[in-house]
Amino acid sequence: MSTTTPDPITPEDRERRDRFDRGRAVLDAVDGAAGEAVITALQDVAPELAHQIIGWAYGDIYARPGLVPRDRQLLTLGMLTALGGCEKELTVHLNAALNVGLTPQEIVEALLHSAVYCGIPRALNATMVAKDVFAERGLLPVT
Amino acid sequence: MSTTTPDPITPEDRERRDRFDRGRAVLDAVDGAAGEAVITALQDVAPELAHQIIGWAYGDIYARPGLVPRDRQLLTLGMLTALGGCEKELTVHLNAALNVGLTPQEIVEALLHSAVYCGIPRALNATMVAKDVFAERGLLPVT
Amino acid sequence: MSTTTPDPITPEDRERRDRFDRGRAVLDAVDGAAGEAVITALQDVAPELAHQIIGWAYGDIYARPGLVPRDRQLLTLGMLTALGGCEKELTVHLNAALNVGLTPQEIVEALLHSAVYCGIPRALNATMVAKDVFAERGLLPVT
Amino acid sequence: MSTTTPDPITPEDRERRDRFDRGRAVLDAVDGAAGEAVITALQDVAPELAHQIIGWAYGDIYARPGLVPRDRQLLTLGMLTALGGCEKELTVHLNAALNVGLTPQEIVEALLHSAVYCGIPRALNATMVAKDVFAERGLLPVT
Amino acid sequence: MSTTTPDPITPEDRERRDRFDRGRAVLDAVDGAAGEAVITALQDVAPELAHQIIGWAYGDIYARPGLVPRDRQLLTLGMLTALGGCEKELTVHLNAALNVGLTPQEIVEALLHSAVYCGIPRALNATMVAKDVFAERGLLPVT
Amino acid sequence: MSTTTPDPITPEDRERRDRFDRGRAVLDAVDGAAGEAVITALQDVAPELAHQIIGWAYGDIYARPGLVPRDRQLLTLGMLTALGGCEKELTVHLNAALNVGLTPQEIVEALLHSAVYCGIPRALNATMVAKDVFAERGLLPVT
Numbered sequence: 093m094s095t096t097t098p099d100p101i102t103p104e105d106r107e108r109r110d111r112f113d114r115g116r117a118v119l120d121a122v123d124g125a126a127g128e129a130v131i132t133a134l135q136d137v138a139p140e141l142a143h144q145i146i147g148w149a150y151g152d153i154y155a156r157p158g159l160v161p162r163d164r165q166l167l168t169l170g171m172l173t174a175l176g177g178c179e180k181e182l183t184v185h186l187n188a189a190l191n192v193g194l195t196p197q198e199i200v201e202a203l204l205h206s207a208v209y210c211g212i213p214r215a216l217n218a219t220m221v222a223k224d225v226f227a228e229r230g231l232l233p234v235t
Numbered sequence: 236m237s238t239t240t241p242d243p244i245t246p247e248d249r250e251r252r253d254r255f256d257r258g259r260a261v262l263d264a265v266d267g268a269a270g271e272a273v274i275t276a277l278q279d280v281a282p283e284l285a286h287q288i289i290g291w292a293y294g295d296i297y298a299r300p301g302l303v304p305r306d307r308q309l310l311t312l313g314m315l316t317a318l319g320g321c322e323k324e325l326t327v328h329l330n331a332a333l334n335v336g337l338t339p340q341e342i343v344e345a346l347l348h349s350a351v352y353c354g355i356p357r358a359l360n361a362t363m364v365a366k367d368v369f370a371e372r373g374l375l376p377v378t
Numbered sequence: 379m380s381t382t383t384p385d386p387i388t389p390e391d392r393e394r395r396d397r398f399d400r401g402r403a404v405l406d407a408v409d410g411a412a413g414e415a416v417i418t419a420l421q422d423v424a425p426e427l428a429h430q431i432i433g434w435a436y437g438d439i440y441a442r443p444g445l446v447p448r449d450r451q452l453l454t455l456g457m458l459t460a461l462g463g464c465e466k467e468l469t470v471h472l473n474a475a476l477n478v479g480l481t482p483q484e485i486v487e488a489l490l491h492s493a494v495y496c497g498i499p500r501a502l503n504a505t506m507v508a509k510d511v512f513a514e515r516g517l518l519p520v521t
Numbered sequence: 522m523s524t525t526t527p528d529p530i531t532p533e534d535r536e537r538r539d540r541f542d543r544g545r546a547v548l549d550a551v552d553g554a555a556g557e558a559v560i561t562a563l564q565d566v567a568p569e570l571a572h573q574i575i576g577w578a579y580g581d582i583y584a585r586p587g588l589v590p591r592d593r594q595l596l597t598l599g600m601l602t603a604l605g606g607c608e609k610e611l612t613v614h615l616n617a618a619l620n621v622g623l624t625p626q627e628i629v630e631a632l633l634h635s636a637v638y639c640g641i642p643r644a645l646n647a648t649m650v651a652k653d654v655f656a657e658r659g660l661l662p663v664t
Numbered sequence: 665m666s667t668t669t670p671d672p673i674t675p676e677d678r679e680r681r682d683r684f685d686r687g688r689a690v691l692d693a694v695d696g697a698a699g700e701a702v703i704t705a706l707q708d709v710a711p712e713l714a715h716q717i718i719g720w721a722y723g724d725i726y727a728r729p730g731l732v733p734r735d736r737q738l739l740t741l742g743m744l745t746a747l748g749g750c751e752k753e754l755t756v757h758l759n760a761a762l763n764v765g766l767t768p769q770e771i772v773e774a775l776l777h778s779a780v781y782c783g784i785p786r787a788l789n790a791t792m793v794a795k796d797v798f799a800e801r802g803l804l805p806v807t
Numbered sequence: 808m809s810t811t812t813p814d815p816i817t818p819e820d821r822e823r824r825d826r827f828d829r830g831r832a833v834l835d836a837v838d839g840a841a842g843e844a845v846i847t848a849l850q851d852v853a854p855e856l857a858h859q860i861i862g863w864a865y866g867d868i869y870a871r872p873g874l875v876p877r878d879r880q881l882l883t884l885g886m887l888t889a890l891g892g893c894e895k896e897l898t899v900h901l902n903a904a905l906n907v908g909l910t911p912q913e914i915v916e917a918l919l920h921s922a923v924y925c926g927i928p929r930a931l932n933a934t935m936v937a938k939d940v941f942a943e944r945g946l947l948p949v950t
Contacts, residue, residue: 587773630730
């Protein structure tokens with residue numbers, strides 16, 4: 093590209109990139125390697141979904157100051173437990189929850205609390221995913 | 236049973252009553268009149284369900300010290316939003332959330348966050364219930 | 379129709395009518411007026427859905443001998459409670475459950491049991507629909 | 522930025538407004554008054570959710586050329602039917618479906634098809650909402 | 665039945681067989697080997713469910729002319745994504761969608777669209793199943 | 808216990824242990840080894856959830872006389888099928904259903920019935936789990 097050609101990046105492109113960069117910073121801080129693996133896996137099938145996860149979910153929503161990261165992960169654990177069938181996303185967000193300061197004891201308590209609203213099977217499924225995540229991080233037994 | 240026989244209340248009955256009393260104290264502190272109305276409505280159709288809501292959900296689970304009341308309500312809002320079709324329960328727990336210190340701004344932010352995981356319709360439905368609860372408590376507009 | 383014109387009803391038409399008749403007999407025996415109202419309401423918008431409800435759901439599935447009507451309604455109450463957002467269908471099938479011999483006490487117990495698997499909100503919503511159905515049939519209080 | 526040019530609109534603000542304007546154009550073309558009413562109702566409780574519905578859902582996703590509007594509404598009807606408890610959103614998107622060229626016959630057929638995957642209750646609930654929408658637009662009976 | 669008329673097939677049996685044959689033709693045209701594998705797997709446990717999938721879902725519903733096969737698969741992808749926990753059925757219907765003319769680009773766009781209504785986790789789960797199906801058919805990368 | 812050492816077991820502890828013992832007896836009678844494995848797996852991550860499953864779900868709810876064990880398992884199969892994503896819990900409760908007297912034929916019929924209310928995918932998923940359970944117990948083919 094010659095020095096005389098004007099910048100080909102439109103304002104819209106720039107904003108798109110800025111949101112992405114902002115979202116990526118949040119994603120890196122919160123989800124680390126587990127979130128990154130999801131984004132990488134999407135590149136050859138649905139790169140726009142990857143972009144929206146980073147640019148919208150993390151860049152637009154997570155980046156807002158209205159709730160601290162710990163609150164957002166607590167909420168997210170509750171929703172993923174209630175939805176069911178989200179074991180992979182639970183793995184990412186159980187790691188995220190630990191990364192932002194929730195203790196294994198608090199996570200287990202949150203999943204016990206979820207039994208009241210979602211029933212025992214959903215609470216049990218989420219707890220077994222938590223067991224795997226805790227095991228991988230050397231956090232068992234939870235006492 | 237003769238007049239000389241001591242208290243006919245078995246240990247099991249007493250424990251059942253104790254759990255109920257413990258749960259009722261939590262329920263009163265957290266949900267106030269909205270929760271009470273649910274319990275009353277159940278008396279002529281399913282008194283045992285009313286007992287289990289108070290004695291188990293509140294007496295056994297809510298009463299545990301592992302998560303502060305604000306955390307429990309945040310979680311609960313996320314789960315009820317994800318489940319869908321729980322507008323009445325959301326009314327109770329949006330009131331509870333305000334009672335234990337969540338601000339309208341935080342609640343609205345939590346429901347915005349829920350759009351990422353549950354989609355726009357669930358987030359929108361819960362937000363419209365929140366609008367009604369806030370209106371009734373003179374908390375609109377949320378700024 | 380003159381004797382020279384061959385019967386215009388194809389074998390397929392006849393079978394379609396036979397399944398419908400078989401289903402209608404089951405529907406009438408089980409759901410009575412409440413089921414009939416649903417079928418009527420569909421006539422000007424989706425008559426084929428009405429046909430499939432009667433001809434398939436009732437004519438093909440309900441009519442099978444493998445489970446007695448009481449078992450089918452017990453199952454159905456459990457599924458409608460778990461699905462959520464099916465208050466109208468619950469009204470139909472709570473009536474059906476009573477029609478095929480489930481007592482109000484058994485229904486209330488089944489909905490209490492559902493709290494274990496579906497959580498308190500789904501159990502509570504279904505129980506409040508049951509209260510309305512029981513009230514309309516003069517079955518309150520359930521003791 | 523010089524002291525004499527007081528332009529207070531940052532590039533980020535401008536992009537935010539551009540996405541909103543793009544989304545609003547799509548929303549107006551597709552959902553008309555029903556969508557607009559939702560956005561208005563959110564203003565005093567969750568204006569950011571309104572912004573995200575327009576700027577993200579319509580501005581970022583709906584505005585993409587990869588699927589024609591008719592395909593998007595067909596998909597949306599299927600998802601809202603499957604989710605359950607989304608009667609208000611179905612009202613908006615049944616209107617949208619008609620606006621982008623789906624006929625009442627196709628909509629009814631789509632909801633009949635949904636019975637295979639979501640079961641009769643979800644299909645029935647969605648069909649009764651369609652009946653209301655069709656009635657309001659003078660489209661009954663569907664033949 | 666006299667010994668001279670050996671036809672043991674009742675009209676009902678014949679219709680049952682006809683619906684099955686009609687459904688099987690649709691199934692073969694749409695789902696190919698993946699659908700066939702499901703039917704085969706059911707033979708020793710629930711042959712009647714296999715019969716109903718073919719005779720009812722395909723023979724009665726899919727065979728209707730009101731929606732073209734491409735529309736039916738688009739709808740089906742939306743519903744299976746919304747339901748969650750239907751990875752095996754998604755595999756069958758992603759193959760079916762490709763068989764009836766939906767392109768990988770349209771499928772990926774449909775799943776991106778689903779994020780608006782079902783949330784990111786459901787959209788992501790479905791997209792990862794699509795990645796597997798596309799990989800098996802040599803359709804990666806989607807560009 | 809001597810008069811100088813005060814009883815270290817509070818009435819609450821005793822009741823907690825009694826409910827647990829009552830629940831364990833029900834669990835053992837109904838779910839056998841499959842249920843036991845779940846409880847064991849929870850010990851190092853969420854022992855309180857294990858306690859609540861036994862003490863509350865089995866000790867408080869299952870132990871009630873209002874529905875016979877066969878009815879409770881029939882209901883449970885319906886709810887787990889409707890919820891989706893509960894394959895592990897279905898394995899436990901399909902075994903339990905057989906243990907309390909439901910025949911493979913009745914179970915298969917119940918899952919066929921579930922197609923009417925939950926749709927084909929949920930019915931199919933549950934039936935494939937049943938196939939595995941029946942195979943392990945030498946109960947195939949179901950005729």
